[in-house]
Amino acid sequence: MTSPSPLLKNLAVVLHQPKYGENIGAAARSCCNMGIRQLIVVRDFLPDYEDMAKMATHKAVHLIDSMEVHDRLENALAPFSVVVGTTARLGRKRTIERSPRDIVGEVLPLLQNNRVALLFGPEDRGLTNDDLKFCQYVSSIPTADFSSLNLAQAVAIHCYELYATLVEQTRDPAAVPAFATTEQLEGMYRHIENSLLTIDFLDEKSNNYWMQSIRRFLGRIRLTAKEASIIRGICRKFLWHQNNRFSAVQTKTEEP
Amino acid sequence: MTSPSPLLKNLAVVLHQPKYGENIGAAARSCCNMGIRQLIVVRDFLPDYEDMAKMATHKAVHLIDSMEVHDRLENALAPFSVVVGTTARLGRKRTIERSPRDIVGEVLPLLQNNRVALLFGPEDRGLTNDDLKFCQYVSSIPTADFSSLNLAQAVAIHCYELYATLVEQTRDPAAVPAFATTEQLEGMYRHIENSLLTIDFLDEKSNNYWMQSIRRFLGRIRLTAKEASIIRGICRKFLWHQNNRFSAVQTKTEEP
Known part of the structure; x- marks a missing residue:
């Protein structure tokens, strides 16, 4: 599989x-799971390190250690030329909102020459319209x-959508399983038929009917x-x- | 939008x-977010109710209250005719594993006449091969x-993939935004052109060039x-x- 990694160096979660x-x-x-290497937080002071590190697990704690911290959203977003804001679905009010899938399809090709930020608001109220003014998507x-x-x-869902789509676009055709050939299948069917004849599940008359079903x-x-x-x-x-068992009986094994 | 709800009554998260x-x-x-109405847990005894209820939030606590609890996986899965197991990507070892997107595409149509279980293993080790024997996917x-x-x-990612694909398949074409018509756009361009002529950003010579860019x-x-x-x-x-401001100057407003 072509590695989707190089493109993702231009992506940050904010x-x-x-x-x-x-x-x-x-x-x-989630970032670490999906190959995203930059996490940025906008906050005056950081919460307890242990709380962050425990949920990150030791595999992703380097993202906490290297995390950029800004006091203002505008500063955090300054170097990005594409900003994707995320909001809860709000019915008719925000008609410009679209699904992660729609947006990932448009944003992925931009990663080639643009730094892209995926922006998430606070737990209780999400991004305000004032925050969303920085967002093109x-x-x-x-x-x-x-x-x-x-x-x-x-x-997690946004990082997944991004990574899954990227993987899909760069999927190696070798990942498709190689199915049995007609020769292999016909050999198998002969073996099955012989076995079923041996136990009289099949006889000459019903043979075709049952083998068709099988x-x-x-x-x-x-x-x-x-x-x-x-x-x-x-x-x-x-x-x-x-x-x-019945050595007197002539079995009908016929190796092809 | 056609409601994706009726199909989801056949789906459970286990x-x-x-x-x-x-x-x-x-x-x-996550189930509640994505319209899934049944949660099943396989455990000898349940953990602290408050821990579950707090993360569920009051909007989803009814799924905790109505949750089925079984002591054996086989009993939990008994009424389901399609079981989708979930595992961490394990490289070459489990070659039959496929992405949620692949599987959702195949499983969604089956919801019409089949009860489908989405099965997740424990946090530390995931599903064993013994658990996976119940899974067709x-x-x-x-x-x-x-x-x-x-x-x-x-x-969350699996529920999202399922719901997002379902929504995509039943998407109302009216959800596509209605763009401005040529008439509306041309009226706007005339307005812009007049404005720019007024401040001498455009003159007769450069007019076309700049308006093309705009x-x-x-x-x-x-x-x-x-x-x-x-x-x-x-x-x-x-x-x-x-x-x-310059009442002596003849402005070039021309309402279409």
């Missing part, structure tokens, strides 16, 4: 006046009736080569047992 | 041996190097009718002021 250290820590962890997570998300969850449901699974060979292994073992 | 009450509460909140959130997500965040960048914004009329309002006011 938390405006977050109240709880735990949410800053959880945001650091306003993203709103689609929700059912209860539209207020936990801050850490809103950060082909239909096994076909739906899209078996890989390895899975087809597991099924053949079971049949082989089964036939061997039948053969040895 | 938490297998969650350790922290806060994560159960956060999961309840295994979903893995794409991550950078640090693949372990907080449980509450993993729940059209180009205003065109990129895809203005709505309302926004175009705001710009015209500014020009109108500006021209009125020019007119009254």
